[in-house]
Amino acid sequence: MEHFQGKVAFITGAASGMGKAFAERLAREGMRLALADLEPEPLARFTQELESHGAEVLPLTVDVSDAGQVRQAAERTLARFGTVDLVINNAGVEGYLDGPIWEAESSDWAWTMGVNFWGVVHCVEALLPVLIEKDDGHLVNTASMTALVRGANMYSIAKHAVLAYTETIRSDLARRNSRVQVSVLCPGIIATNLFLGSRNRPERWQRTSNTPGAEQGRKLRLEMHERLSQGMQPSQVAEILLDGIRRNQFYILTDDGWHPQIESRFADIMAGVSPLGWRGVRLEPRS
Numbered sequence: 001m002e003h004f005q006g007k008v009a010f011i012t013g014a015a016s017g018m019g020k021a022f023a024e025r026l027a028r029e030g031m032r033l034a035l036a037d038l039e040p041e042p043l044a045r046f047t048q049e050l051e052s053h054g055a056e057v058l059p060l061t062v063d064v065s066d067a068g069q070v071r072q073a074a075e076r077t078l079a080r081f082g083t084v085d086l087v088i089n090n091a092g093v094e095g096y097l098d099g100p101i102w103e104a105e106s107s108d109w110a111w112t113m114g115v116n117f118w119g120v121v122h123c124v125e126a127l128l129p130v131l132i133e134k135d136d137g138h139l140v141n142t143a144s145m146t147a148l149v150r151g152a153n154m155y156s157i158a159k160h161a162v163l164a165y166t167e168t169i170r171s172d173l174a175r176r177n178s179r180v181q182v183s184v185l186c187p188g189i190i191a192t193n194l195f196l197g198s199r200n201r202p203e204r205w206q207r208t209s210n211t212p213g214a215e216q217g218r219k220l221r222l223e224m225h226e227r228l229s230q231g232m233q234p235s236q237v238a239e240i241l242l243d244g245i246r247r248n249q250f251y252i253l254t255d256d257g258w259h260p261q262i263e264s265r266f267a268d269i270m271a272g273v274s275p276l277g278w279r280g281v282r283l284e285p286r287s
């Protein structure tokens with residue numbers, strides 16, 4: 001997609017961080033926007049801000065982990081704008097960080113995978129058929145650099161799945177000679193509210209027990225929030241994404257800082273050796 005003026009973008013997780021930056025950038029390109037997020041108040045404030053600058057915006061309060069809510073949001077988008085041209089599946093949460101993976105509860109899996117993986121699947125199922133039908137448009141799924149390096153926590157399990165899912169979509173579209181374009185965005189460390197994601201953990205998926213790992217998780221979230229605040233600005237990622245969409249780039253990485261870890265993972269796999277430095281990529285609080 002080279003021209004954006006007058007076209008329609010559907011963006012999830014649009015009330016904060018990167019989703020917000022994408023919406024701002026695409027509004028400047030003259031796109032009409034369907035903005036989906038779980039948090040109604042920041043979404044309403046952001047909508048007003050965009051509208052005051054002349055953008056056409058449809059705010060949608062949606063939990064992407066709920067297939068029914070996503071279907072309704074897609075229907076409302078099509079009813080308002082008649083079509084969709086660019087779908088950006090960006091909503092995400094940091095998920096379970098509260099102990100070793102085998103101690104996670106089913107509610108931890110339901111929340112972490114529900115938003116980060118199933119949220120993407122639900123939006124693809126609701127809107128990709130529109131792009132396929134008109135044989136045009138662009139789908140972006142947000143994975144992460146953690147999808148490219150060794151698995152280290154539940155979040156990275158979900159992001160590995162998003163990456164493989166997006167590769168599969170692309171290969172299935174290619175087999176059908178579809179002209180729909182696909183990208184997988186892999187951000188590194190970006191200054192957003194990702195590690196405050198627990199604020200959005202729904203009641204139905206609260207933990208049933210307070211394990212010792214909960215304190216570890218709380219400290220890790222604070223440390224990681226601090227670390228992200230020193231990362232790349234979301235507005236810069238928006239420029240990188242726009243450029244990647246224009247050039248129809250499949251893998252869009254925000255920087256090359258993770259290349260050594262990506263290379264060492266594949267080198268270990270091909271050499272058949274046990275990985276060194278697992279702790280190097282594992283997210284753990286300092287003590």
Ligand SMILES: NC(=O)c1ccc[n+]([C@@H]2O[C@H](COP(=O)([O-])OP(=O)(O)OC[C@H]3O[C@@H](n4cnc5c(N)ncnc54)[C@H](O)[C@@H]3O)[C@@H](O)[C@H]2O)c1
Binds near residue numbers: 064093189190197228
């Ligand atoms: N920040 C980083 O360093 C980083 C790195 C790699 C990947 N990512 C990914 O980027 C994407 C955007 O996250 P961000 O970093 O901008 O974080 P953020 O917390 O600033 O924004 C995420 C948005 O998603 C919304 N959200 C959460 N749960 C939702 C749900 N169930 N349904 C709908 N919306 C929901 C939140 O309300 C929030 O507005 C996520 O997929 C994240 O995993 C972030």
